[in-house]
Amino acid sequence: MIRTINTNTVNSNTKIPDYTKLAIQLDAVKTDVKSKIGSEDAAYIRRVILAQRACEWTGRILLMLGFIQPLLWVVGVLSLATAKILDNMEIGHNVMHGQYDWMNDKHINSKAYEWDIACDGSSWNRVHNYEHHTYTNIIGKDRDFGYGLLRLSNDFRWRVKNLWQFVTYVMLSVMFQWGVSYHEMAAERVFFGKKKDNRKNQLSHAELKRRFFSKGARQLVKDYVLFPLLAGPFFLYVFTGNLVANLLRNLWTSTIIFCGHFTGDVQTFSAEDCIDETQGQWYYRQGLGSSNIKGGKLFHVLTGHLSFQIEHHLFPDIPARRYKEMAPRVQAIFKEHGMHYNTGGFFKQYVSVLKRIVRYSFP
Amino acid sequence: MKTLINKAAAVFFHHATWAGYWETVFQMVNPSWRDGYYQARVKSATTLNATTVQLVLAPQKRWPKHTAGQHIALTIEVNGKLVTRVFTIASGQKSRQDKGTIRLVIRVKKDGALTPYLDALLSKTASKVSVNISAPMGNFVMPNTVITNAALLNKPETSSLEQAAPEQIKPVVMIAGGSGITPFIAMLEDLNSASSDNLQSRPVHLLYFAKENEHLLTQELAEYKRLNTYFTYELLCRQKDGGVEQLLASHTDAHWMVCGPKSLYDEVANTYANLPRANDVSLDSEHFAAFPVATAQASGEKAFFSLSHNGSSLLVDNQQTLLTQLQQANRPVTYGCGMGICHQCQCVKKRGVVRDTRTGALSDNAEQLIQLCVSQAVTDLELQA
Numbered sequence: 001m002i003r004t005i006n007t008n009t010v011n012s013n014t015k016i017p018d019y020t021k022l023a024i025q026l027d028a029v030k031t032d033v034k035s036k037i038g039s040e041d042a043a044y045i046r047r048v049i050l051a052q053r054a055c056e057w058t059g060r061i062l063l064m065l066g067f068i069q070p071l072l073w074v075v076g077v078l079s080l081a082t083a084k085i086l087d088n089m090e091i092g093h094n095v096m097h098g099q100y101d102w103m104n105d106k107h108i109n110s111k112a113y114e115w116d117i118a119c120d121g122s123s124w125n126r127v128h129n130y131e132h133h134t135y136t137n138i139i140g141k142d143r144d145f146g147y148g149l150l151r152l153s154n155d156f157r158w159r160v161k162n163l164w165q166f167v168t169y170v171m172l173s174v175m176f177q178w179g180v181s182y183h184e185m186a187a188e189r190v191f192f193g194k195k196k197d198n199r200k201n202q203l204s205h206a207e208l209k210r211r212f213f214s215k216g217a218r219q220l221v222k223d224y225v226l227f228p229l230l231a232g233p234f235f236l237y238v239f240t241g242n243l244v245a246n247l248l249r250n251l252w253t254s255t256i257i258f259c260g261h262f263t264g265d266v267q268t269f270s271a272e273d274c275i276d277e278t279q280g281q282w283y284y285r286q287g288l289g290s291s292n293i294k295g296g297k298l299f300h301v302l303t304g305h306l307s308f309q310i311e312h313h314l315f316p317d318i319p320a321r322r323y324k325e326m327a328p329r330v331q332a333i334f335k336e337h338g339m340h341y342n343t344g345g346f347f348k349q350y351v352s353v354l355k356r357i358v359r360y361s362f363p
Numbered sequence: 364m365k366t367l368i369n370k371a372a373a374v375f376f377h378h379a380t381w382a383g384y385w386e387t388v389f390q391m392v393n394p395s396w397r398d399g400y401y402q403a404r405v406k407s408a409t410t411l412n413a414t415t416v417q418l419v420l421a422p423q424k425r426w427p428k429h430t431a432g433q434h435i436a437l438t439i440e441v442n443g444k445l446v447t448r449v450f451t452i453a454s455g456q457k458s459r460q461d462k463g464t465i466r467l468v469i470r471v472k473k474d475g476a477l478t479p480y481l482d483a484l485l486s487k488t489a490s491k492v493s494v495n496i497s498a499p500m501g502n503f504v505m506p507n508t509v510i511t512n513a514a515l516l517n518k519p520e521t522s523s524l525e526q527a528a529p530e531q532i533k534p535v536v537m538i539a540g541g542s543g544i545t546p547f548i549a550m551l552e553d554l555n556s557a558s559s560d561n562l563q564s565r566p567v568h569l570l571y572f573a574k575e576n577e578h579l580l581t582q583e584l585a586e587y588k589r590l591n592t593y594f595t596y597e598l599l600c601r602q603k604d605g606g607v608e609q610l611l612a613s614h615t616d617a618h619w620m621v622c623g624p625k626s627l628y629d630e631v632a633n634t635y636a637n638l639p640r641a642n643d644v645s646l647d648s649e650h651f652a653a654f655p656v657a658t659a660q661a662s663g664e665k666a667f668f669s670l671s672h673n674g675s676s677l678l679v680d681n682q683q684t685l686l687t688q689l690q691q692a693n694r695p696v697t698y699g700c701g702m703g704i705c706h707q708c709q710c711v712k713k714r715g716v717v718r719d720t721r722t723g724a725l726s727d728n729a730e731q732l733i734q735l736c737v738s739q740a741v742t743d744l745e746l747q748a
Contacts (some may be wrong), residue, residue, distance in 0.1 A: 031722075042443030049387040098706040101732045104445040106399055107383045109732055110706050114377040130699035130707050222375055316704055 017337035019280025025333045026283050030315050033322050041319045042103050048090050048301070049108075055083035060227065063241035064234040077241050081248035082302070087116045088253060089304025090320070096125055099319045119181035120215035123208070127184045133316050137261070137289035138269045143187050144261065145268060147172070147179065151360045153268050158363040165361050166354075173258075176250035178216075185212055252302070255350065256293070260309030263291040263352040265342045286313035287334060291342035292327070293349050300324065310341065395493035400438060401426045405492040406464055408484040411579055415542070416481050418467040422459075422496060429465070429499035430510045431455040431549035432649075436497040437467065441480050445495075447729040448477055451622075451649075452499065453545035453580075455553035468579060470542045503649040505550050506618050507532060533645070534566040536614045538607065538631055540623020541573050546649060547622065548580050551587045551594065568617075569596035570610055572627060575603070608634045615644060622649045668715075668740040673748050679740050684720060686735035696735065696748070703737035710735060715744035 059080025066073025092115030094100070101109045114121045127143070135141035139155040146152045150169060151162045161168075172179050185191055190205045190212075203211075223242040231238040267288040274285065290309040293299075300307050308323035311330055318326070334341040344352070372381035382389075382398040389396040396402065403420040411417050429435075434451040454466040471481060484492060504510060537547045547569060557563055571578060578598045587594050597610075604610070607630045611619070615638060621631045628648055635646050670679045672694055679688045686708050689696045699707030703721055709732050717726045717738040725741060726733065733746075 037443075039440070039443035042440070046387045046390065050391065053385070053388055098709065098732075098734075101706070101709070102444055104447070104729075104731050106397075107379070107386060111709060111711075111732060112379065116377055125705075126699070126707065130705035133704050134700040134702070218374065218377075226375065317706070 017280075017284060017339060019278055019284060021280075022283055022333065022337055023278065023280035025336075026314060026330070027279070029326055029329050029333070030318065033315075033318055033326055037102070037319060037322070041100070041321065042105075044321055045091070045095070045100055045103075045108060045319070048086060052083050052086040052091060055079050055086065059083055059241075059245065060238075063238050064231050066237040066241070067234060073237060073241060077244045077248070080241065080245040081252075084116055084245060084249040085252055085302055088249065089256075089306065090301055091115075091304075092117070092121075093304045093306070094320045096121060097129060098317045101317075116219075117180065118177040118216045118219040119183075120211045123184045123211060123215075124180060127187060129316070131187075133313065135274070136286055136313055137267065138271050138274050138285075140271055143183065146262075147183065148186055150357060152262050152356055153360065155268050155270075156360075158360075162361050166357055169357050173251050173254035174247065176254040177219075177246065179254075181212060181216055184208060256303045256306055258353045259293050259346070259349040260290055260306050260312075262356055263342060263344075263349050264356050265340060265352070266291055283314055284339065286310075287330075287339055287341075289313065291344075291349060294343060294345050299346075310343075393493075395495060397438075397495050400495035401498065402493050403465075403496045405484060405494060408481065410485065411468065412577065414471050415579060416469045416471055416485065417453075418469060418481075418484070419464050420467065420494065420496070421464050426496070427498050428456060428459070430504045430508060431553040432504040432508075432546040433499040433501045433510070434503075434546075434649075435465075435467075435499055437477075438495040438497075439477065439480050441477070446477060446480075446727065451545040451549070453548050455549045455551075455556070457552055457556045468542060468545050468548075501649070503546055503620070503622065503647060505554070505620075506535065506645070506647070532565050534568065534614070534617040536611070536617045536619050537567065537569040537571075538611075538619060538621040538623070538627070539569065539571045540621075540627035541577075542579065543621075543623030543627070543649075544571060544573075544579055545622075547620075548583060551584075554594075555587055555591060563591065563593055565593060567594050568614065569594075570599060570607070571596060572599045572601055572607075572623065575600050607631055608637075618645045618647070620647045669743045670740065671743075671745040673746070679744075681718075681740050683739070684736055685717070685733075685738045685740065685744075685746075689735065698736060701736045703734055706734060708735040709733065711747045713745040713747055716741040717744065 056079075059076045059078075059082075062072045062076030062079060064076075066076065092113060095108055095113045096110050096115070098110040103109070106112065110125070132142050132144040137145050139145065139153075146156070149172060150165050151158065185208060188205065188208060190208050223246060224239055227242060228235045228239040269285055269289070274281070277285070287310055290313045292310050293303070293307040295303075295307055305320035305323050306312060308320070308327055311318075311323035311326050312320065314330065315323075315326070331341045331343075368381045369379065372378045372384050376384045378384040380398055386396070386398050393402075401423055403422040403426070406419040406421050407417075408419075409417050429452055431454075432451070434449055436447050436449050438445055438447045440446075450467045450469060452465050453468040454464070458464055458466065469477070469481065471477075502510060537550075539547050551567075554563065554567065569584070571584070573579070581598065584596055584598075588596060597604075599610070607627070611631070611634050619631065619635065621628055631648070632646070635644060638644060666681050667678050668681065669676055670685070670688075672689065677688075677692050677694075679685060686696060686698055686701065690698075697707050699705035701708075711730065712726070712733045713730050714728060716728055717733055718724070718741050719726070720737045720739055726738075728742075
C-alpha cells in the first residue's frame with residue numbers, strides 16, 4: 001500500500017518502510033518491556049499518588065495561610081497546580097489508558113479512576129482512548145487534530161475564522177479543561193450543528209449532556225464553592241488560589257499536548273489510506289503523527305511522560321515510565337526504516353507549534 | 364457515617380471511598396493496608412507434604428467471626444499484581460477464640476500464581492509478613508448451625524435447618540476428596556469443643572478419599588476419633604476401595620455433605636439421584652473444578668464454554684473473541700477499536716481463564732479486568748460489565 005504523505009511534510013525523501021519488519025521490531029520492543037513490568041511499576045505509581053496527595057494538601061493548607069505572608073499563598077498555588085498536573089497526567093491519563101490494569105487494584109485501574117478535571121473520565125476515554133488513539137491524525141476521524149477549532153494543515157479548507165485562530169488557541173489553552181470536557185459534545189453535535197452520519201454513538205445525547213453538566217458542575221462547586229467555604233474567613237484566598245492553580249494546569253497540559261501532536265513535522269493521513277491497515281502501517285502512522293520533547297526526569301514526570309508521545313502512541317497501555325527506556329530502541333528502528341523521529345527541546349518544539357498555528361491561519 | 368464520608372470523598376476528591384483516597388499514604392506505614400480488605404499476619408507457613416502447605420494466619424480484630432466450613436479469599440501481591448485465591452478455612456471458631464488464628468491448607472500447584480510467594484513465605488516465616496483476606500463467606504456448614512456472619516452473605520440463609528427439631532437431627536456423612544478435607548476438619552474442631560450435648564449426640568462419619576498415602580491431617584482425625592464417640596472415619600483410596608456408591612449404600616438415612624473435586628461430587632450426586640425417593644437424604648456440597656491445563660499458544664480444537672454475562676448465560680467458542688460473540692448474540696456491550704488499544708470493551712471477569720489473542724498468554728483464574736476484543740474463552744467464564 002502506498003501512503004500519501006501530505007504536502008507540508010519536511011521529509012520529502014521519506015521512503016516507504018518495510019511494514020512487516022517494522023511491526024516485528026516494534027512488537028519485540030513491546031514484548032521485552034512488558035516482561036519487565038511488575039512490582040517496580042506498581043511501587044512507582046503508588047509513589048506518584050503519594051506525591052500527589054502531599055502536593056495537594058500542602059497546597060490547600062498554604063493557600064489559607066496566605067494572610068500571614070503572600071509568598072505562602074504563591075507556594076500553595078504552585079503546589080496545588082503540581083498536584084492537579086500529577087493527577088491529570090502521570091496518574092489520571094496513564095491509569096485511564098489501562099496502563100496499570102494488570103495490578104488488579106481496586107482504585108488504580110481504568111474503570112475506577114476519576115480525575116480532578118471538569119471532563120467526565122468515561123467521556124474522555126471514549127474520545128481520547130478510542131478515537132484519538134485508534135485513528136491518530138486521520139483527517140475527519142481524529143478530532144484531536146485541531147479539535148475542530150484550529151486549522152493545522154492544508155487538509156482543511158481555509159475559512160475567515162482561521163485568521164484569528166491564534167487567539168482561539170490562547171483561549172483554548174486558558175480554558176483547556178473545559179475544552180477537553182466539551183470535546184465529545186462537539187463531536188457528537190450534542191448542542192449545536194447537524195449530526196454526522198459516521199458516528200456510532202453509544203450514549204444518547206441526553207445522557208452525554210447529563211454527564212457533561214454533572215461532572216462540570218461538581219468540579220466548579222468543589223473548586224469555587226466548597227473548598228473556599230471550608231476555609232471560612234480565607235474564602236477569597238482559596239477561591240483565587242484554586243482559580244490560578246487550575247489556570248496553570250490548563251496552560252501546562254495544553255502546551256504539552258500541542259507539542260506532542262502539532263509540531264511542524266507531524267504528518268496527517270487520509271481515511272482512505274488507512275482502510276485495512278496492517279499493524280506495521282498502524283505503527284507507522286502513530287510514529288509519524290506524534291512528536292517528543294526532550295527534558296529531565298522531573299519534566300517527564302510532570303508531562304505524564306507524554307514528552308514521549310511517540311512511544312505513548314506506539315504502546316499506549318505500557319506504563320508510561322517505561323517509555324524512556326524504550327525510546328532509544330524506537331529511535332534506532334525508525335532510523336533503519338528512514339522514518340523521521342520527531343524530537344527536540346521544549347522551546348524548539350513549542351515554537352514549531354506556534355509557527356504551525358500561525359502558518360495555517362492563512363490560506 | 365461511613366457513606367457520608369465516602370460521599371464527601373467523591374465530592375471533594377472524585378474518589379469512590381475516603382479510605383481509597385488515602386490508601387497509598389496508609390501503605391507508607393503499613394504496606395499491606397488495603398481499602399476493602401482485611402489484614403492478616405502470617406504466623407507460620409509449614410509444609411504438610413510435598414504438595415501441601417499449611418498457613419496459619421492471625422486476622423485483625425475486626426475480621427468477622429467465621430463458622431466452620433466457610434471460606435475466604437486470600438489476596439497477596441505477587442510482583443506488583445494482586446492475586447486472589449479462595450480457600451476454605453481449615454480451622455474452627457475455637458482456634459480463633461483461643462489463639463486468634465485461622466488456618467489454611469493449600470495445595471501448591473506447579474506454575475500456580477501463588478506458588479512463588481508461598482515458597483518465599485516458607486523461607487522467611489520469622490519475619491512479619493501480612494496478607495489481605497476477605498470476610499468469611501459461604502454457607503457450607505454443619506446442618507443445624509446458625510451462620511454467625513449471615514448478614515455478610517448475599518443469599519439469605521434458608522431457615523429450614525434452624526427450625527428443625529432436635530429429634531429430627533440426622534446422622535451426618537462427610538465425603539471429602541483430597542484437600543476437600545478442610546471444611547470438615549474445621550467442623551470437627553468446633554464439634555469437639557461444642558458445649559451443647561445436642562450437637563454431639565449426632566453420629567458423624569467421614570469418608571475421606573485421597574491418593575494412597577496422601578491423606579492430610581490424619582493425626583488430627585485420629586485425635587478427634589479418640590476423644591469423641593460420635594465420630595468415625597475411613598481413609599479411602601478410590602483405586603483400592605472402589606466407588607462412592609457402595610460406600611454410601613449403608614448411609615441412606617443421613618445428611619450427606621460432600622467437598623472435593625468435581626468428579627467426586629458428580630459421583631455423589633449421581634448416587635443421590637438414584638436413591639429411591641423414600642429415603643430421606645439431604646445433600647450439601649462444595650466442589651472445586653480443577654481448571655484444565657490449557658496450552659498457551661494456538662486456540663487448538665474448537666470447543667464451547669458457557670459464559671455468564673451480567674447474570675444471563677450463553678455459549679461461546681474458543682475461536683472468536685468474546686466481543687464478537689457477544690455482539691452476535693446481541694448483548695449490550697460497549698466497544699471501541701476492536702484491537703486492544705482503547706479499553707472501551709473492558710469488563711470485570713469474575714472467574715475463568717481467557718487467552719489474550721495478541722500474545723497467546725493465559726489469564727489468571729481470579730477476578731480481574733479483561734478486554735473483550737482481545738480475549739477468547741479457555742474455560743467457562745463469568746463476566747460483569
